[in-house]
Amino acid sequence: MASPIPKTIQAAVIRNTGAPWVIEDMELAPLRDDEVLVEMVGCGMCHTDIACRDGDYPVSLPMVVGHEGAGIIRETGAQVDKIKVGDHVVLSFDSCGGCPNCDSDKPAYCYSFFEINTSGRRIADQSTPLTQNGEPINAMFFGQSSFATFAIARMSNAVVIDKSLPLAQMGPLCCGVQTGAGAAVNSLGVGPGNSLLIFGGGAVGLSALLGARAVGAGEVIVVEPNAERRALAMELGATHVIDPSAGGDVLAEVRKLSGGVQFALDTTGRPDVVAVGIEALLTGGQLGLLGIPPADAMLPANMMSMLGRGITVKAIIEGDSDPQEFIPRMAAWYQEGRFPFDRMIKTFPFAQINEAAQASVSGAVVKPVLIF
Missing domain, CATH: 3.40.50.720 (NAD(P)-binding Rossmann-like Domain)
Structure with a gap:
């Protein structure tokens, strides 16, 4: 039987432009029918996350970002039929699935790409899955907000990967490497x-x-x-x-x-x-x-x-990729020894998120990955 959704998770929140990330307890809402609950194992840090923190890419604060998540499915919504509890997944960008570009297998050029991925709200009803003492916290960043111990994502932007792969390091495939x-x-x-x-x-x-x-x-x-x-x-x-x-x-x-x-x-x-x-x-x-x-x-x-x-x-945008097709292709290259993207990675404990960001900004590390 699936584990119940935890009532409280830990998430790194941006509250003020330019201020450090602060890890705080937050409440997680129940899943919607097309959503999945992911227990995070690792999450890459992308330049876009840092740009949001520093105000170079304006977002509505407070917000939880993180968009190169990798983890294990712990629960699925009623309409989820392609992913099951226990699957290893990586989380990529979200898309509407219904505009002309999405219908033409070009989800990176979804007509609603930026609203869906950077508003911090579900596009359907402007809700957010995170609250703190009743205060809404903007989340669903790139359909995930993976700077957290658990993340809610949509079935459409969760990509199942082989369990033999080193899950914690697979997150960068979802944005920076894919791009x-x-x-x-x-x-x-x-x-x-x-x-x-x-x-x-x-x-x-x-x-x-x-x-x-x-x-x-x-x-x-x-x-x-x-x-x-x-x-x-x-x-x-x-x-x-x-x-x-x-x-x-x-x-x-x-x-x-x-x-x-x-x-x-x-x-x-x-x-x-x-x-x-x-x-x-x-x-x-x-x-x-x-x-x-x-x-x-x-x-x-x-x-x-x-x-x-x-x-x-x-x-x-996003390497003209359909994540459901291109991420497995890159993973296969990696398994064949033809795509050693892990050579760019240095891992940091989640608690050292600000140190990871500084290592990225300074150029000391090519691709920081947070480990939960």
Whole structure:
């Protein structure tokens, strides 16, 4: 028999912009018919979580975030038929399931994506599954709010994975890793022998490298100022790395190494970096935009240069992924030894959530994962 929903859980809440996370006791509401209760085992920390804390990505406070959750199903709603108690799951982004893009298997471009995933409320009735002494606490962040000992998610954004996988470390597949690898494989269509230029050697950029390697890409160049991350990129399969802080001309170095590339990905959001990416492309090349830019940033492109080479620039959300399909594919690559994303991970106890965030911000850790 399923364990009852706990009346009280612990969750890390953002109460004030820029303030540290505080772990507090909260009350959990009963499940809705299409929801599942997950006992959290691990949760990756994504840049978006930190951006919400710091006000760079405005959300309604107080809120519990966390959106790379991994755990065990402890209870299911009455309409849940594809997931059962005891299943190991990872929790990805949510989507409405009924708009034209969702109907076309493009849930990352759900018409209601941002309302569903960042409002902190159920879209149907604006309710939240968390309260504290009767006060509503915004939750359901990316359909989960996984910075908590238990999380309520929807059946549609819970992905069942093989129980032989190291569950605690699987959460990053749900956003950062999915975004990077999906951008290379799904969005740009990098394939065997193709050349790829990646700006940024963080979790998203290195995941793009891993995705490209998993499908047999040829030359892969990573541009990254952090020496340790450049070294890790080489260990993970980059053919070349470039230090943009060394004072050289990055575009000239790319052209010297390869003559230009077929594909490029920007994870920095910096217009000056995007400009280099556009000019580094060969005729017919494609540039993917993944980094969060300043709110007033404009695309720094010479239209005649783009027209003359037939260049495509694509803004990418969640790696154009359907989590129910792409997460199992990445997990299979991992099991085959072709996708060692765990090389980016360092674990922290849940109680050290603020230390994990600082390690991410400082660059000391590529992908922190909280362990419950």
